[in-house]
Amino acid sequence: xxxxxxxxxxxxxxxxxxxxxxxxxxxxxxxxxxxxxxxxxxxxxxxxxxxxxxxxxxxxxxxxxxxxxxxxxxxxxxxxxxxxxxxxxxxxxxxxxxxxxxxxxxxxxxxxxxxxxxxxxxxxxxxxxxxxxxxxxxxxxxxxxxxxxxxxxxxxxxxxxxxxxxxxxxxxxxxxxxxxxxxxxxxxxxxxxxxxxxxxxxxxxxxxxxxxxxxxxxxxxxxxxxxxx
Numbered sequence: 001x002x003x004x005x006x007x008x009x010x011x012x013x014x015x016x017x018x019x020x021x022x023x024x025x026x027x028x029x030x031x032x033x034x035x036x037x038x039x040x041x042x043x044x045x046x047x048x049x050x051x052x053x054x055x056x057x058x059x060x061x062x063x064x065x066x067x068x069x070x071x072x073x074x075x076x077x078x079x080x081x082x083x084x085x086x087x088x089x090x091x092x093x094x095x096x097x098x099x100x101x102x103x104x105x106x107x108x109x110x111x112x113x114x115x116x117x118x119x120x121x122x123x124x125x126x127x128x129x130x131x132x133x134x135x136x137x138x139x140x141x142x143x144x145x146x147x148x149x150x151x152x153x154x155x156x157x158x159x160x161x162x163x164x165x166x167x168x169x170x171x172x173x174x175x176x177x178x179x180x181x182x183x184x185x186x187x188x189x190x191x192x193x194x195x196x197x198x199x200x201x202x203x204x205x206x207x208x209x210x211x212x213x214x215x216x217x218x219x220x221x222x223x224x225x226x227x228x229x
Contacts, residue, residue: 009077017192051101060108080139091138098142117161154204163202
């Protein structure tokens, strides 16, 4: 099993829960988040940084220069807010964090993996990637681009020995879960177990809970229909 992980966005929520599980399993982890981590462990190193910072790519390259190579990189950073048409500055930040931060991370991390002929890049997307949204267009658009990019990248890298996984969750009980109705809500601990399974199986696409898939497809069809009528 791989032994070293670079984890982006793991100071709370799914990232924090997954980090704790990996440390229990004996992994070494470097975490990068916008806030401090509550984890204190000899196998864990934490760096406070913003993925939209101009120096973020330079920081990643400095981490990658250390002795032990990165076996797995998990991009879990994400933000989302309801659209405010009178002040749309936040729309840019959402796309920068959710989509561009992931692409900046992949552009730094994947090339060394390709040179070694092995590695695994995992991105945490959302079932929102299939839906239109009047309430949060930037979030949904960023996740659509996120999923499309990662799954396309998986096709490109498969012959090079590097795995890419796009993880798509429905509602998880974190601060990101917004809305009055949250069907089939998962706990962060359950989401972390799904992340561990993804690390083990290395699928191109991993969706959970699977029971939500037909509901999402039905909602997408209804939204499209309402636009045509």
